[in-house]
Amino acid sequence: MLKNIPLSAAIGLLITGTYFLAALFAPLIAPYGMAETVGDVWEPSSAAHWLGTDQIGRDLLTRMIFGGQTTIFIATAATILSFTTGSVLGFLAAVSGGWVDQVMSRLVDLFMSIPSLILALVILSSIEATVLTLIVIMGLLDSTRVYRLARAVAVDISVMDYVEAARLRGEKLGWIIFREILPNALSPLVAEMGLRFIFMVLFISTLSFLGIGVQPPLADWGGIVKENKEGINFGIGAALYPAVAIATLAISVNLIADWILNRTTSLKGGRG
Amino acid sequence: MHPIQKLVAERLALGVLLLFAASALIFGLTEILPGDAAQAILGQSATPESLANLREEMGLNRPAVTRYVEWLGGIVTGDMGVALTNKLPIGEQIARRMSSTLFLAFWAAIISVPLAILLGLIAVRFQNRWPDKLISGITLASISLPEFMIAYILVFFFAVKLFWAPSFASVSPGMPLLDQLHAISLPVAVLTMVVLAHMMRMTRAAILNVMQSAYIETAELKGLTTFKVIYRHAFPNAIAPIVNVVMINLAYLVVGVVVVEVVFAYPGMGQYLVDAVVKRDVPVVLACGVIFAAVYIILNIVADVVSILANPRLRHPK
Numbered sequence: 349m350l351k352n353i354p355l356s357a358a359i360g361l362l363i364t365g366t367y368f369l370a371a372l373f374a375p376l377i378a379p380y381g382m383a384e385t386v387g388d389v390w391e392p393s394s395a396a397h398w399l400g401t402d403q404i405g406r407d408l409l410t411r412m413i414f415g416g417q418t419t420i421f422i423a424t425a426a427t428i429l430s431f432t433t434g435s436v437l438g439f440l441a442a443v444s445g446g447w448v449d450q451v452m453s454r455l456v457d458l459f460m461s462i463p464s465l466i467l468a469l470v471i472l473s474s475i476e477a478t479v480l481t482l483i484v485i486m487g488l489l490d491s492t493r494v495y496r497l498a499r500a501v502a503v504d505i506s507v508m509d510y511v512e513a514a515r516l517r518g519e520k521l522g523w524i525i526f527r528e529i530l531p532n533a534l535s536p537l538v539a540e541m542g543l544r545f546i547f548m549v550l551f552i553s554t555l556s557f558l559g560i561g562v563q564p565p566l567a568d569w570g571g572i573v574k575e576n577k578e579g580i581n582f583g584i585g586a587a588l589y590p591a592v593a594i595a596t597l598a599i600s601v602n603l604i605a606d607w608i609l610n611r612t613t614s615l616k617g618g619r620g
Numbered sequence: 621m622h623p624i625q626k627l628v629a630e631r632l633a634l635g636v637l638l639l640f641a642a643s644a645l646i647f648g649l650t651e652i653l654p655g656d657a658a659q660a661i662l663g664q665s666a667t668p669e670s671l672a673n674l675r676e677e678m679g680l681n682r683p684a685v686t687r688y689v690e691w692l693g694g695i696v697t698g699d700m701g702v703a704l705t706n707k708l709p710i711g712e713q714i715a716r717r718m719s720s721t722l723f724l725a726f727w728a729a730i731i732s733v734p735l736a737i738l739l740g741l742i743a744v745r746f747q748n749r750w751p752d753k754l755i756s757g758i759t760l761a762s763i764s765l766p767e768f769m770i771a772y773i774l775v776f777f778f779a780v781k782l783f784w785a786p787s788f789a790s791v792s793p794g795m796p797l798l799d800q801l802h803a804i805s806l807p808v809a810v811l812t813m814v815v816l817a818h819m820m821r822m823t824r825a826a827i828l829n830v831m832q833s834a835y836i837e838t839a840e841l842k843g844l845t846t847f848k849v850i851y852r853h854a855f856p857n858a859i860a861p862i863v864n865v866v867m868i869n870l871a872y873l874v875v876g877v878v879v880v881e882v883v884f885a886y887p888g889m890g891q892y893l894v895d896a897v898v899k900r901d902v903p904v905v906l907a908c909g910v911i912f913a914a915v916y917i918i919l920n921i922v923a924d925v926v927s928i929l930a931n932p933r934l935r936h937p938k
Contacts, residue, residue: 457638458638458641458642458645459645461638461642461913461916461917461920462642462645462646462913462916462917463874463875463912463913463916465875465878465879466875466878466893466909466912466913466916467646467649467909469878469893469894469897469905469909470646470649470650470905470906470909471649471653472897473650473896473897473900473901473902473905474649474650474653474654474900474902475653475654546764550765550766553766553768553769554766554767554768554879557766557768557879557882558879558882558894558897558898559894559898560894560897560898570766570768573768573769573772577772580772580775580776580780581775581779581780582780583776583780583781585776587772588769588772588773588776590769591765591769591772591773594764594765594766594769595761595764595765595769598763598764598765599760599761599764602760602764
């Protein structure tokens with residue numbers, strides 16, 4: 349399977365893999381402690397501090413590695429939540445049809461008629477932003493989009509003969525959703541997963557930048573921008589490193605998603 | 621009644637319904653979540669008695685439906701109560717900030733819409749050649765970055781390194797228009813970049829979709845000139861999707877504005893909203909949130925209505 353992997357997808361896998369490994373082993377590879385003050389304010393990059401230091405003299409490379417851990421963890425958890433909720437409800441709507449489908453679909457329409465950022469702001473004005481609440485808010489708000497896709501895919505599948513056969517066999521709803529529909533709906537959903545993950549990274553970074561996402565002393569990429577933004581006016585680029593990190597991560601995940609989509613939608617050479 | 625009138629009327633009625641439902645959703649969200657205005661004013665350490673007294677005083681003990689109707693009435697008539705933090709009337713603040721935000725969004729739209737359509741056309745004209753690839757590459761890059769990152773990259777290079785534009789967008793009422801435009805040039809550039817990418821991609825897809833139709837091929841095979849094919853056959857059919865694309869992206873501006881205003885310390889609605897969220901000033905958040913949502917929904921309704929009106933098949937039913 350990995351033999352005829354295109355170059356772009358290979359690069360995507362390599363970069364994404366590096367980021368995820370760095371996130372997993374952050375405490376091992378980070379040269380200093382996360383909240384440790386090790387130098388002067390905004391030192392330029394040197395052998396001791398590869399990316400220089402931040403606004404209170406912490407090592408920026410260390411902050412970036414720990415920040416990546418927080419950002420990637422929250423984005424991954426929110427994506428998983430969004431996918432499980434969205435696809436199970438979407439399949440349920442498609443299989444049940446009738447008023448269940450109507451009620452759920454109209455409710456999802458309502459949530460999608462308001463921008464997620466605005467809804468998130470309204471919710472976060474009432475409850476404390478912790479890692480857990482952020483994951484739940486982002487995951488549930490985003491599950492509306494997964495619901496739409498899952499429902500659309502499942503509606504097509506649920507009229508297939510083998511689903512009909514399963515129904516006639518007397519299989520329960522759970523079997524039809526998880527054993528008949530899910531395996532056949534997986535490939536479009538997996539490709540969409542990449543895009544939702546990128547969206548989550550952008551979303552959590554935006555919230556943290558606005559000061560209502562991840563709270564200090566925890567670091568995350570959006571928060572690093574917020575902390576170091578004053579430096580920009582003195583020509584210090586500390587706040588721009590997260591931009592590079594987010595952009596490279598987003599583009600490499602995109603490359604993988606494209607590849608998966610091509611593999612699974614092309615009739616020739618598809619599953620290999 | 622002409623079928624198209626019926627369609628439009630239905631869409632508008634549905635839109636009004638959606639506006640009510642969205643306002644109820646926003647109000648309901650703050651209702652079901654823990655904490656209320658009395659709690660926010662008195663803080664966590666307040667005694668139950670003083671909380672109960674204040675709730676009584678502010679009318680928070682009345683049923684949620686009554687308060688919702690009152691609140692919605694207030695929003696519609698412009699009387700939105702006072703902010704919890706500084707006791708200033710919310711309506712006045714919003715009226716002033718709204719015009720600042722509209723000023724910013726207006727210039728972003730004026731620049732991005734023609735540019736996006738033009739670039740979309742170029743991408744189609746040179747499909748799969750280098751201009752197309754360059755355009756889609758830049759698009760991918762700008763979609764992969766959050767708005768505030770694009771903003772700081774522009775500030776770093778154009779404000780700090782090159783001194784071309786100010787890094788803070790401070791606009792005062794008495795300023796001449798040109799100075800105001802100079803002050804907001806970077807925020808406008810950021811907003812333009814953010815919506816341009818989406819708009820261009822969607823325009824490109826919309827035009828390609830039309831250009832691949834059978835009637836375009838027929839027109840080409842008839843021997844019509846390229847200009848005539850585009851002008852007589854492609855353009856009338858592409859107008860609906862393009863207007864739709866433009867409207868959807870203007871709605872997208874609504875969200876972009878929130879972040880961009882914070883970056884450039886621009887005194888608009890977005891900054892007001894984010895400030896209120898940080899200070900947990902729920903009445904302000906509710907008022908701003910519902911206005912942002914309403915603008916977003918209305919632009920989407922306009923997009924739908926325009927695409928109904930511009931559809932030749934609906935205009936001339938068989």
